[in-house]
Amino acid sequence: MPSPSADIQPRSRLAQRCQYFTESVIxxxxxxxxxxxxxxxxxxxPDFDAPEVVREAACQAIRDGYNQYAITWGAPALRRAIAAKASLFNRIEADPETQITVCCGATECMMATMMALIDPGDEVVIFQPFYENYGPDALLSGATPRWVPLRWPDWRFDPQELRNAFSQKTRAIILNTPNNPTGKVFRREELEFIADLCVEHDVYALSDEIYEYIRFGDQPHISIATLPGMAERTVTISGLSKTFxxxxxxxxxxxxxxxxSVGIRKAHDFLTVGAPHPLQMAGAAALELPSSYYQKLQDDYRRRRDLFVPYLQQAGFECEAPEGAYYVMTDITPFATGLDDVTFVRRMIETVGVSAVPGSSFYSPRSEGRQKVRFMFAKKDETLHAAGQRLLGLREALARGASS
Ligand SMILES: Cc1ncc(COP(=O)(O)O)c(C=O)c1O
Structure with a gap:
């Protein structure tokens, strides 16, 4: 093989866009x-299974021959079911022919949306701690993220800080309610403030509402698309992963x-062509489930939360019961180990056999999450009890590790 000539600088084997973020720590x-x-x-x-009727609908769809590509932007039956659900639950009226695009998860939805709307150099406002995909999404689409903190322990934002993050370069704001990792459910007045800024600065809201059915208190789920002036500047993103x-x-x-949608559909077409056809048919069947399904979903998650959070508190983590989604963000300062979040989680895995996510995954700069750890509780009761019991021995296990 000829060797490269000495005056050619070796180029990195990866493109620049893949050098600025690391592999998912999660x-x-x-x-x-x-x-x-x-x-x-x-x-x-979750470590529990999807409803039997939904699984059966997938098998039936395969038997019925839905085994080739669906229409790129989604099987008509699923888009119609989504339109009906959006009208009833979110109060969003959407034409399934022109306004709804089915993608491979909310993950692809966010990426396709950003590819459709963002030009390199545009700024995107993102609350932090943030769902860890949003950082790489911004980088892959060429956007510069502008981080705005949600502050411990009630995770509210400072309106002035948010206003200051908007500039002539701002193209979009990413919103996630109920929120991963904090469990925050955004209040109407907070959403109104954000909406006013979007209208004033002609900015899109990209609203990730994947946990919309998992809420524990009295706070309603409000889709920002329903606020004045927002229908024409909001992309509402959700999916079936968590709900079913x-x-x-x-x-x-x-x-x-x-x-x-025209832009989103173009990006989606060339990213993945389409989501799995038989599963889309089963997704349409899932959306037919009665309202009692959603009530039970919520009751089950509330029970899991109320079972697990006291274990965390007793074990020594500082944390509050979340209002929604299925995560608890904790502070590990009370353990006084001097360990950073990543080492803490590694030790937790090695000593008591429980894994969680180091808080730095949700912050930029990562150093801001060095004393935080996120747990998720989408698990069977017995799994949560077993994990809780193990965590009760964590303080001692860490102390033993430190002295050995
Ligand atoms: C906020 C948020 N958005 C999107 C996703 C991914 O959803 P999907 O499975 O539909 O890609 C997750 C998964 O954890 C999430 O927490």
Missing amino acids: REMTRIAQKHGAINLGQGM SITGWRLGYCIAPADV
């Missing part, structure tokens, strides 16, 4: 947890104004 912790046989309270996937415990099916959708 998935890395999952691998370490598997190696140690730990209970994984890191990555957001089918994270592996990869079904998500965007609801957007027709002209924006």
Whole structure:
């Protein structure tokens, strides 16, 4: 093989866009947890199964021959079901022909939306702590993130700080309610403040509402698209992963104004062509489930939260019961170990066999999350009890580790 000539500088084997973020720490912790046989309270996937009728609908769809590509932007039956659900639950009226795009999970929805709307150099306002995909999404689409803090312990933002983050370069704001990782459910007045800024600065709201059905208190779920002036500047993103415990099916959708949908559909077409056709058919069946299904979903998650959070508090973590989603953000300062979040989680996996996500994954700069750890509780009661019992021995296990 000819050797490269001496005056050619060796180029990195990766493109620049892939050099500015690391591999997902969440998935890395999952691998370490598997190696140690730990209970994984890191990555957001349930250890219980999807409803039987939904699984059966998928098998039936395969038997019925829905085994080739669906229409790129989604099987008509699923788009119609999403339109009906959006009208009833979110109070969003959307034409399934022109405004709804089914993608491979909310994950692809956000990426396709950003590819459709963002030009390199545009700024995107993102609250932090943030769902860890938003950082790489911004970088991959060429956007510069402007971080605005949600502050511990009630996770409110400072209106002035948010206003200061908006500039002539701002193209979009990413919103996530109920929120991962904080469990915050945004209040109407907070959403109104954000909406006013969007209208004033001609900015899009990209609203990730994947946990819309998982709320524990009296706070209603409000879709920002329903606030004055927002229908034409909001992309509402949601999906079936969390609501029906089918994270592996990869079904998500965007609801957007027709002209924006054109762009999202183009990006989606060339990213993935489409979501799995038989699973889309089963997704349409899932959306037919009666309202009692959603009530039970909420009651079950409330029970899991109320079962698990006291274990965390008793074990020594500082934390509050979240208002929504299925995560608890904790502060590890009371352990006084001097360890950073990543080392703390590794030790937790190695000593008591419980995995979680280091808080730095949710912050930029990462140093701001060095004393935080996020747990998820989408697990069977017995899994949560087992993890809780193990965590009660954590303080001692860490102390033993420190002295050995
Ligand atoms: C806020 C948020 N958005 C999107 C996703 C991914 O959803 P999907 O499985 O539909 O890609 C997650 C998964 O954890 C999430 O927490």
